[in-house]
Amino acid sequence: MSDLVFDAVSVRYGGRRGLTAVDHVGLTVPSGQVVGLVGESGSGKSTLARAAAGLSPLSSGRVLLGGVDVRELPRRRPLQMVFQDPYSSLDPRMSVGESIAEAIPRGVLPSRGARRDEVARLLDLVNLDPDRAGQLPGRLSGGQRQRVALARALAGRPEVLIADEITSALDVSVQGAVLNLVRSLQRRLGLSMLFISHNLAVVRYLSDIVAVMYLGRIVEVGPAEQVLTEPQHPYTRDLLAAAPSAHTSLFDTGVDAATTDAEPADPHHPPGGCRYHTRCPIGPLVHADREVCLQADPGADSAHRRHSAACHFGEDESHLPAISRGASAP
């Protein structure tokens, strides 16, 4: 088992008129731990996850697993991804068993019988009756399909599971069961996990570490409890203020993280200096120091495991009582 390391990863979409969806991101998912990745829509979370899984080509940087560039791993088998929509991730013409068997690496279990037994083991692992193997996905509920998608991911015996909004398309009544299953599998199998969700309460429930993304950059990272209860970056504070359920119920509906009323920055033309300065409530109120926010990119120390924020005033809370929540940049 080894750490998953994003080393100065950038992903750019389109040509000259395109945008840099992930911009020089450094992030470590320590072996056997869960990193929750949060941030509003369009901040680059899925692109970062897809970059690790080989689904978004890197413009620069590397993704390493145990020091090995994941591009050198055969079919990236140690990294498996589960997606949001269990309706499109399974082939409707293949039985559940065939879908799972297809994901078992070739050569590992050559005999038909051994593959059938492995499918039954995997179905049991995700709490589905092995008799489901003969069914088509059309006969299954969303929650059951997501369990099959998990079984498929586990068929590759991964070290790292990348989970992108895996419960947000499910009925609220089954979200809890799927999350509990993911948590127990992660612990039982010692998996590392990059877990993306808009629901901060869910992220808090699952994660050891939380990383916060804004406009293609990691702006804060640290132990989950610290980031979610003592945030250092103004963006994280705004995110938490907009999603009070991080501190209340796990499965409230309507908890999507949104931030201040200020206009989101244009991802095609991200602001210079600190990327959050156009929306930040601190900059405009700390006039004497605002220049530094316009000029210098603070950068979070996301390669390390301590709590760190990409803010010139991150750990200095002396200005906080003066801040009014809704303040927006001029």
Ligand SMILES: Nc1ncnc2c1ncn2[C@@H]1O[C@H](COP(=O)(O)OP(=O)(O)OP(=O)(O)O)[C@@H](O)[C@H]1O
């Ligand atoms: N295939 C693509 N081609 C061009 N631009 C893209 C593509 N996929 C994503 N983008 C853009 O890249 C940026 C980051 O998108 P991404 O989906 O990674 O963000 P996200 O944080 O995962 O958002 P969400 O929470 O809505 O899934 C956005 O501005 C988005 O519009």
